[in-house]
Amino acid sequence: xxxxxxxQLFAQAQTYIPGGxxxxxxxxxxxxxxxxxxxxxxxxxxxxxxxxxxIDYVCSWGPLxxxxxxxxxxxxxxxxxLKGTSYGAPCEAEVELARTICEAIPSIEMVRMxxxxxxxxxxAVRLARAFTGRQLIVKFEGCYHGHADSFLIKAGSxxxxxxxxxxxGVPGALAEQTLVAQYNDIxxxxxxxxxxxxxxxxxxxxxxxGNMGLVLPDPQFLKDLRKITELYGSLLIFDEVITGFxxxxxxxxxxxxxxxxxxxxxxxxxxxxxxxxxxxxxxxxQMVSPSGExxxxxxxxxxxxxxxxxxxxxxxxxxxxxxxxMEIINxxxxxxxKTVFENHGYLFEINHFASMFTVFFTExxxxxxxxxxxxxxxxxxxxxxxxxxxxxxxxxxxxEVCFISCAHxxxxxxxxxxxxxxxxxxxxxx
Ligand code: KE4
Numbered sequence: 001x002x003x004x005x006x007x008q009l010f011a012q013a014q015t016y017i018p019g020g021x022x023x024x025x026x027x028x029x030x031x032x033x034x035x036x037x038x039x040x041x042x043x044x045x046x047x048x049x050x051x052x053x054x055i056d057y058v059c060s061w062g063p064l065x066x067x068x069x070x071x072x073x074x075x076x077x078x079x080x081x082l083k084g085t086s087y088g089a090p091c092e093a094e095v096e097l098a099r100t101i102c103e104a105i106p107s108i109e110m111v112r113m114x115x116x117x118x119x120x121x122x123x124a125v126r127l128a129r130a131f132t133g134r135q136l137i138v139k140f141e142g143c144y145h146g147h148a149d150s151f152l153i154k155a156g157s158x159x160x161x162x163x164x165x166x167x168x169g170v171p172g173a174l175a176e177q178t179l180v181a182q183y184n185d186i187x188x189x190x191x192x193x194x195x196x197x198x199x200x201x202x203x204x205x206x207x208x209x210g211n212m213g214l215v216l217p218d219p220q221f222l223k224d225l226r227k228i229t230e231l232y233g234s235l236l237i238f239d240e241v242i243t244g245f246x247x248x249x250x251x252x253x254x255x256x257x258x259x260x261x262x263x264x265x266x267x268x269x270x271x272x273x274x275x276x277x278x279x280x281x282x283x284x285x286q287m288v289s290p291s292g293e294x295x296x297x298x299x300x301x302x303x304x305x306x307x308x309x310x311x312x313x314x315x316x317x318x319x320x321x322x323x324x325x326m327e328i329i330n331x332x333x334x335x336x337x338k339t340v341f342e343n344h345g346y347l348f349e350i351n352h353f354a355s356m357f358t359v360f361f362t363e364x365x366x367x368x369x370x371x372x373x374x375x376x377x378x379x380x381x382x383x384x385x386x387x388x389x390x391x392x393x394x395x396x397x398x399x400e401v402c403f404i405s406c407a408h409x410x411x412x413x414x415x416x417x418x419x420x421x422x423x424x425x426x427x428x429x430x
Contacts, residue, residue, distance in 0.1 A: 001389045005049040006036045030377065030397040032385035041068030043407035046393055054393035055412050057402040061395075062210075062242050063267040065326075065355070066313055067407025073271045076312035080305045088299065093307035100314055101269065101277065104250040107259040111279030112288055113302040117241035117266035118146025120276035121204065123288075123296045124262045125150055128202035128235045130294045131284050136196055138203040138234075139163075140183045142369035142399075144211035145204055145239050145264075155180035183209055184217060184368050186224040193232055202235040202262075207252045210242040210401040212372045213358035214351040219256060226258050235284070241266035241276070242401065247354040249317050271309030274300070322406045326355035330404050333357070333413040340417055344424045355404040372399065379427065386423035392416050 013020035021027045021035065028035040036048040044067050046056045059065065066073060080093070098111050114120050125137055125148075137150060145151040149170045153163030163178035165171075179196060182188040183205075193200065207222060209215040229236040238260040243252040245268040253260060262280035269275055279285060289295045300306075316322070334352040337359065341348045347363040360366045361376040361383070380398040387394055392415075394402060 001052055002050050003034065003036055003048070003052070007034055009037045009049065010034045025395075025397055025400070028396045030399075031381040033388070035396070036388070043067040043069070044405055044409075044412055052391070054388065054391050055408075055416055056393050057404070057416075058393060058395050058400075059403040059405050060272055061267065062246060062401070062403055063270060063272045065246065065268050065403070065405055066271070066316055067405040070313075070316070070407075072312045072316050073309050076271075076308040077273070077305050080308035083304070085305060086300055086303055091302070091304050091307070093304050093311060094302035097269065097302075097307045097311050097314075100311065101265065101279065104245070104314070104318075105254065105263060105279075107251075107253060107261075107281075108263055108279035109282040110285035111265075111277050112285070112296065113307075114276040114278065114296070114298050115274045115300055115303075115306075116146065116276045117239075117264065118148055118276070119298065120241065120264035120266055120278040121145040121151065121237075121239055122148035124237050124264050124278040124280075125202060125204065126296065127278070127284060127288060127294050128237060128262065130287055132201040132233065132235060134199050134201035134234070135177050136179055136200045137177065138179045138181055138189065138192055138200060140181050140205055140209075140369075142183055142212035142215070142372060143204075143206045143209055143239070145206075146241075149174050150178050151204075153178040153180060182369060183212075183215060184221050186221050186228070189225060189228060193228055193234075197232040197234070200232060200234040202237050203229050204237040204239055206242065207238045207240065207256065207258070207260075208243050208247065208353065208356075210356065212369055212399050213360055213366065213375075214353065214356050214401045215366060215368070215372065216351060216353055217256075218367070222256060222258050226260075229261075235261040237262045237264065239264045242356075244268060245314060245317060246356065246403075248323055249314075249319075268313060269310045270306045271311075271313035273303070273306035273309045275303075275306045275310060316406075323354065326404050326406060326408070329408050329410060329413055330355055330357055332410060333404070333416060336413060336417040337420060340421050340424065344421075345429075346424065356401045357404075358398075358401055361398070382427045383423060386426045387419055390419035390422055392419045392423075 019027045039049045046054045152167040162176045165175045240251045244265040266276040287294045349360040362374045
């Protein structure tokens with residue numbers, strides 16, 4: 001596979017951009033080789049600057065649920081751009097998207113648009129602290145909520161349950177305001193509430209975890225989480241930046257019928273343009289400036305092009321059978337991948353749900369962060385490159401989700417499985 005132009009661009013990029021990329025995971029540091037630079041994309045396919053074509057399972061980390069360059073989205077953005085790119089003033093599209101989100105997700109009675117998932121989660125936590133008058137938040141090891149200081153936290157050593165920074169620059173004093181629990185382990189949450197319950201403003205969780213690879217929630221775990229937060233007067237924040245409009249036309253919360261107090265969204269609701277949103281109970285959201293005292297602002301929040309792309313995306317999905325069709329492709333692909341891995345004598349786990357899946361290179365069921373940590377990431381790095389050379393673009397990290405879009409078809413699954421078969425021959429036994 002010729003990647004000479006990508007390699008030249010990557011070398012040049014590193015002169016001007018830290019690590020040569022504008023988001024760390026794109027640098028391919030967790031897998032072999034350099035990143036390929038994309039020239040254009042159509043449907044479920046990416047084409048890099050050297051002309052290599054790939055079946056895309058990253059889908060821009062989730063937003064491109066319709067596939068790349070969907071005509072409805074392209075046309076909506078084109079039309080919006082002809083009317084101006086940003087006004088710094090309210091426009092009708094913001095009201096339309098806000099209404100669309102509130103109608104699709106009943107727990108969201110009001111919503112504020114921002115420009116990224118990070119802004120959404122950062123703002124939701126500030127709001128929760130203001131509404132409850134409390135300081136502490138609880139997050140879960142392996143869940144990612146963007147790069148705001150309060151989330152770049154890992155469990156402290158030993159029995160210490162207060163967090164410690166995972167990044168330089170995060171003040172220790174702030175890190176201590178974040179408590180860390182274990183996903184799918186309600187006893188780890190109960191322990192924190194027994195010790196700190198009256199001071200916990202909120203629990204923030206990915207109701208279906210996507211940032212340690214796909215880890216499905218134990219339904220009872222989420223129900224218990226709702227109960228314990230209500231018991232202690234803490235807020236429950238569902239971070240649905242990935243799962244929002246991914247698992248159904250609404251939130252994953254619609255499927256499991258659990259009503260959080262606040263929800264954060266991003267990715268799909270912007271159709272590939274920069275977007276985020278946080279919303280929830282009216283009595284809480286009314287506290288957000290200018291209706292309330294909790295300050296939050298953004299030059300490009302509610303940008304008309306992002307609103308247009310998001311609305312066009314949701315309009316294609318609404319009242320369609322696209323979710324069923326993507327799930328069928330996912331089920332077909334996951335089953336055929338299982339057969340290929342078994343034929344090669346590999347021990348692996350595949351978690352899949354709706355239009356998401358992750359292949360984990362480990363021997364045990366993956367239902368916790370501890371299980372995820374047993375994965376053979378070195379092998380994943382070799383496997384990823386062997387797939388890339390065969391025209392299949394998996395996420396450049398074991399701890400990310402593969403996405404299927406409306407543009408993926410059964411024939412793409414067959415091509416993918418054939419590429420996996422050849423890639424496993426190349427990378428050999430683990
Ligand atoms: P952004 O700030 O990247 O728009 O969203 C942050 C965020 C918040 N919550 C969840 C559940 C998320 O998954 C994310 C961002 N997702 C990662 C990939 N898993 C974005 C990819 C990247 O960091 O480049």
